[in-house]
Amino acid sequence: MTKNQLSPELFRVCDANINRLKEGIRVVEDIMRYRDNNKTLSKQLKELRHKAIIQETTELLTYRDSINDVLRPSTKSELTRIDIKSIILANFKRAQESSRVLEEIFKLSNITYSENFKYIRYELYNLEKEIVLKESE
Numbered sequence: 001m002t003k004n005q006l007s008p009e010l011f012r013v014c015d016a017n018i019n020r021l022k023e024g025i026r027v028v029e030d031i032m033r034y035r036d037n038n039k040t041l042s043k044q045l046k047e048l049r050h051k052a053i054i055q056e057t058t059e060l061l062t063y064r065d066s067i068n069d070v071l072r073p074s075t076k077s078e079l080t081r082i083d084i085k086s087i088i089l090a091n092f093k094r095a096q097e098s099s100r101v102l103e104e105i106f107k108l109s110n111i112t113y114s115e116n117f118k119y120i121r122y123e124l125y126n127l128e129k130e131i132v133l134k135e136s137e
Helices: 008-035 039-051 057-063 084-108 111-136
Strands: none
Touching (some): 008 039, 008 111
């Protein structure tokens, strides 16, 4: 594999993680928007979600294989949430972990993408603290 070129398998990793990242952010964004009517936090989350993109969408779709994903079925812990705070926390963690995967994979081919996903991850850490602490009040 040469610099600036990801293998089909790594495009598949990126596709799954971009989807996971955006989905995790969207869950928290919608809670802030519709439950809390919090325009500021909703907007921050939306802007962050819109930063979670790469230009190679054709490659992502070409190598997507969600039907044959070996971990497609949900694990028991994914099916249990005790309250809205647990949903918020789970989705922040999901998004942060995906950002980290993308940051690392893109170090192989596109440092600009890597830095973008690192930025997203750190912004998620800050928003998690702000939102979860408010939820605990």
